[in-house]
Amino acid sequence: MSTYSYFPGCSLEKMALSYHQSAMQTTNAVGIELKEIDDWNCCGATTYFHVDELLATTLVARNLAIAEEAGHDFVAPCSACFKNAYFASKYLKEDEDLANHINYALEQDNLKFSGSIEVKHLMEVFVDDVGVEEIQERTTHPLKGLRVAPYYGCQIVRPKKDHEDVENPQFFEELITAIGADAINYAYRLRCCGGSLIITSREAALTLVRNLLQSAVDIEADVIATACPLCQTNLEVYQMQVNQEFGTDFSIPIMYFTQLMGLAMGLPKKKLGIGTEFISTDKILTYAKEAA
Amino acid sequence: MDTKKKLLMIDDDPDFVEPIMAILENAGYEVDAKYNPDEGFEALKSGSYDLLLLDVLMGRGAEGIMIARKIGDDEKLRETPILIITGMREQIAFLFPGQPVHPSFVPTDELIEKPVEPDLLLEKVSTLIKMAEERKAQSELN
Amino acid sequence: MATRPTFSEEVSNLMHASHGNPLKTCIQCGTCSGTCPVAEFMDHTPRRLIGLINANQKEDVLESNTYWYCASCFHCTVRCPSEIDIAGLMYSLKRYSIWKHQYPEDAIGPVFSETFVKSILRSGRSYEPVLAPSYIFSYGVREFLNEAATATNLMLKGRIPVIPPRLKRLENFKKMADRIIPMGGAK
Numbered sequence: 001m002s003t004y005s006y007f008p009g010c011s012l013e014k015m016a017l018s019y020h021q022s023a024m025q026t027t028n029a030v031g032i033e034l035k036e037i038d039d040w041n042c043c044g045a046t047t048y049f050h051v052d053e054l055l056a057t058t059l060v061a062r063n064l065a066i067a068e069e070a071g072h073d074f075v076a077p078c079s080a081c082f083k084n085a086y087f088a089s090k091y092l093k094e095d096e097d098l099a100n101h102i103n104y105a106l107e108q109d110n111l112k113f114s115g116s117i118e119v120k121h122l123m124e125v126f127v128d129d130v131g132v133e134e135i136q137e138r139t140t141h142p143l144k145g146l147r148v149a150p151y152y153g154c155q156i157v158r159p160k161k162d163h164e165d166v167e168n169p170q171f172f173e174e175l176i177t178a179i180g181a182d183a184i185n186y187a188y189r190l191r192c193c194g195g196s197l198i199i200t201s202r203e204a205a206l207t208l209v210r211n212l213l214q215s216a217v218d219i220e221a222d223v224i225a226t227a228c229p230l231c232q233t234n235l236e237v238y239q240m241q242v243n244q245e246f247g248t249d250f251s252i253p254i255m256y257f258t259q260l261m262g263l264a265m266g267l268p269k270k271k272l273g274i275g276t277e278f279i280s281t282d283k284i285l286t287y288a289k290e291a292a
Numbered sequence: 293m294d295t296k297k298k299l300l301m302i303d304d305d306p307d308f309v310e311p312i313m314a315i316l317e318n319a320g321y322e323v324d325a326k327y328n329p330d331e332g333f334e335a336l337k338s339g340s341y342d343l344l345l346l347d348v349l350m351g352r353g354a355e356g357i358m359i360a361r362k363i364g365d366d367e368k369l370r371e372t373p374i375l376i377i378t379g380m381r382e383q384i385a386f387l388f389p390g391q392p393v394h395p396s397f398v399p400t401d402e403l404i405e406k407p408v409e410p411d412l413l414l415e416k417v418s419t420l421i422k423m424a425e426e427r428k429a430q431s432e433l434n
Numbered sequence: 435m436a437t438r439p440t441f442s443e444e445v446s447n448l449m450h451a452s453h454g455n456p457l458k459t460c461i462q463c464g465t466c467s468g469t470c471p472v473a474e475f476m477d478h479t480p481r482r483l484i485g486l487i488n489a490n491q492k493e494d495v496l497e498s499n500t501y502w503y504c505a506s507c508f509h510c511t512v513r514c515p516s517e518i519d520i521a522g523l524m525y526s527l528k529r530y531s532i533w534k535h536q537y538p539e540d541a542i543g544p545v546f547s548e549t550f551v552k553s554i555l556r557s558g559r560s561y562e563p564v565l566a567p568s569y570i571f572s573y574g575v576r577e578f579l580n581e582a583a584t585a586t587n588l589m590l591k592g593r594i595p596v597i598p599p600r601l602k603r604l605e606n607f608k609k610m611a612d613r614i615i616p617m618g619g620a621k
Contacts, residue, residue, distance in 0.1 A: 014592070014593055016593075042558060045550070051529065051532060062607070105611070154507040154508060160512050192472075192505050195507065197505045201543075205505070
């Protein structure tokens with residue numbers, strides 16, 4: 001059993017609790033232990049960096065240092081937390097001056113980050129470390145005929161980290177295919193959901209959400225799969241507001257990829273946090289009924 | 293003054309640097325200005341300055357604090373007195389609910405807040421330089 | 435004796451540690467503007483904004499809503515043929531405008547950022563209900579009611595926490611932050 005230092009992030013405590021629950025269940029099912037980072041703090045999201053990048057990096061470094069002390073690679077299910085942790089770790093490894101300064105601050109919490117661990121998004125753990133073949137093998141209830149629109153969003157692939165294909169990634173599709181569903185191709189799979197603009201520039205964000213939903217609906221997706229709590233919230237919770245604003249009648253479920261994986265592995269829906277969403281997922285559940 | 297004292301100013305705001313330089317130059321100092329923390333620190337290492345005038349919020353964030361800490365870690369640079377001149381309490385007022393800015397980062401520094409009174413500035417500059425010279429003389433005696 | 439930096443150089447100084455090429459390498463190709471999902475809402479497209487910076491049009495740049503409309507999707511950054519970190523530039527401008535209080539008057543972004551940062555430094559975690567009041571009053575009545583309905587639904591579904599989360603080692607956390615930005619009182 002391999003173990004990771006797990007950074008849930010602020011959203012997963014409550015807003016995206018179902019992501020946390022389904023992440024725990026599915027990792028456990030493939031022999032991975034997620035050990036929550038002790039006393040972790042907020043990663044700064046995108047907003048903190050507006051004020052002071054050095055302090056923002058320090059906040060992230062504290063979590064990295066605690067993870068490192070536990071001796072495991074760092075994994076985040078939220079794309080923004082992942083991006084912040086990935087780049088903070090990279091910059092601290094490359095820039096000795098920066099590392100010295102930030103470690104000087106970390107001393108106050110008896111911590112030090114020396115850069116000996118890797119930072120991963122939860123989906124990378126499944127795709128790269130576990131492997132899609134293994135996930136296919138663990139699939140007892142393939143979601144045959146379910147049309148899934150894999151939604152990458154932004155920060156899981158951008159900015160470019162090292163090897164990944166930023167213009168045409170395929171790993172999400174591979175994962176969806178491994179659990180027996182149809183990964184459908186649609187124009188907006190890499191476009192932005194609006195992120196925190198939903199708060200600061202509402203009209204712009206709702207427009208982006210509308211375009212995204214339209215793009216998935218046009219190609220007859222049954223569900224949009226996400227890998228980020230902010231994307232999930234913008235696409236699902238604000239779907240009603242989009243309908244009111246633009247006179248549309250969207251009603252497409254938005255689920256975490258871990259929830260779909262869990263269903264395909266025959267895990268009980270309650271344990272996957274299914275039932276707290278605004279848009280009914282009943283139709284999706286019917287695809288998971290027949291065992292392979 | 294026989295030989296002109298040399299000062300270095302690291303501050304990202306040209307609108308602030310210009311008048312301060314004029315005041316100091318009128319008082320007989322020679323002043324170099326650098327507008328970003330990296331160039332500023334390089335200049336400090338390569339030149340020999342009698343005093344550093346240091347801003348706080350620059351570049352990525354509180355880079356001035358980072359420079360002050362680096363100077364404190366360096367045995368040679370540590371001898372240079374630092375006068376921190378910052379407007380940070382106003383710049384990011386939401387973080388300072390009525391609190392003063394924490395003043396001391398290296399043994400040889402002092403802090404004044406923007407906007408700066410010319411007389412106060414000149415007084416602090418000359419006092420800090422004098423104190424540094426006395427310290428130096430003292431350590432040569434020992 | 436240094437010569438006074440231009441606005442373009444000031445912006446470069448802000449980005450001195452950023453991980454892309456300097457703005458002056460911009461070839462004005464417009465890939466960023468074509469890529470940006472919110473370009474249609476911006477006073478100036480990203481391409482035009484970079485052009486204005488390089489032409490030292492400081493007021494025009496800072497008064498525009500462009501950098502506050504950036505959602506940090508980094509699509510422009512990965513596509514820029516000159517490898518300029520354009521999203522990073524938008525962060526730099528946000529920082530600069532907050533420090534100098536020189537942002538558009540109706541921008542919600544700065545207030546939101548400040549509230550967010552305060553909330554984190556107080557408790558170590560972000561907490562949605564604290565963030566709400568910072569922006570909700572700028573909405574029209576209809577948006578306000580929509581937002582309130584959404585919040586109520588979230589509450590009913592158990593998706594908003596009732597008690598703000600807090601760190602165990604909060605004192606250490608605050609002392610740590612004080613070493614980066616000296617907010618007073620720390621030793």
